Amino acid sequence: MSEPREKDADTALTELLAAVADGRVAVDRAVRQLAELGLNAVGDYARLDLGRQRRRLIPEIVYGPGKTIEQLVEIVRAFVRGSGWVLCSRVSAEQAAAVRTAVGERVSYDERSGVLIARGAQHELPAPRGVAGVLAAGTADVPVAEEAVAVMREMGVCVHTAYDVGVAGLHRLGAPLETMRLAGVSVLVVAAGMEGALPSVVAGLVDVPVIGLPTSTGYGYGGGGHAALLGMLQSCALGLTVVNIDNGVSAGATAALIARATGGAECRG
Known part of the structure; x- marks a missing residue:
């Protein structure tokens, strides 16, 4: 016999509201149940928030x-059963192979960024909305930039990218910026290591918000992303905000x- 399917969070919420409406569940009891709705314990090591995407x-x-x-495999399984999909960051090739074997074919893995995505058979991406751009100063910054790209695309945003356009060859930046302007991007993520100058330059040229993404590319004094982070924080270019070193997930x-809030142009190009 096959195992009974677990209710997803939307089904459970609908049933709870119906029970309140027809008097089978008291309001105070429903409030307590709502606090737990969408939470799923996996062993004694994880407590999953299955309803977060619906809320936020x-x-x-x-x-x-x-x-x-073993922990990662069980967590991914629980998410696929409970909410239909999951995105994992900084996943090793060994972890990814085990998840793919255990969960099935609907698992994608990008070894460069370390992003793994697993989907249930019925999962659909959010309705497309919004256009964003991602720039990376150097090739070494691309893995962190691609982490941001993966998050944005899974949230239904059209993303345009341009890599290796750093300040060491500033003439490389003009054409990609113009392409993104014509595409109607409403926000730019700019990843840079070393001295981290590119986000400040970009923020001085565009009329949309810029998110500086310092990477740990670099060495010696100020290496490991520290000089890049401090340089972005000290930028005099307005409209630039900064996330932590290598935090492509937060930037994305x-x-x-x-x-998505600004909507704007449809994805093209």
């Missing part, structure tokens, strides 16, 4: 490092919320 559009994103292969989620 941003899903709960699973951080791969520090989890055993924030950019997606901005892009």
Whole structure:
């Protein structure tokens, strides 16, 4: 016999509201149940928030490092059963192979960024809305930039990218910026390591919000992303905000919320 399917959060919420409406469940009891709705314990090591994407559009994103292969597999399984999909960051190739074997074919993995996405058979992306751009100063910054791209695309945002356009060859920046302007981007994520100058330059040239994404590219004094982070924080270019070093997830989620809130142009090009 097959295992009974778990109710997803939307079904459980609908049934609870119906029970309140016809008097089968008291309001105070429903309030207590709502506090637990969408939560799912996995063993004694994880308590999953299955309803986060419905509340915030941003899903709960699973951080791969520090989890055993067995823990990650069970967490991914629980998300796919409960909410239909999951995005995991910083996943190793070994972890990804185990998840793909355990969960099935609807698992995609980008080894460059370390992003793994697993979907249930019925999962659909949010309705497309908003356009964003992502720039990376150098090739070494691309993995972190691609983490941001993955989050935005999973949130239904059209993303245009241009990589290796840093200040060491500033003439490379003009054409990609013009392409993104014509595409109607409403926010830009700019990833840079070393001295981290590119976000300040871009913020001085565009009329949309810029999210500076410092990367750990670099070495010596100020290396590991520290000089990049401090340089972005000290920028005199207005309209630039900054996330932490290598935090592509936060940059992508924030950019997606901005892009979806502003709507604007359809994805093209």
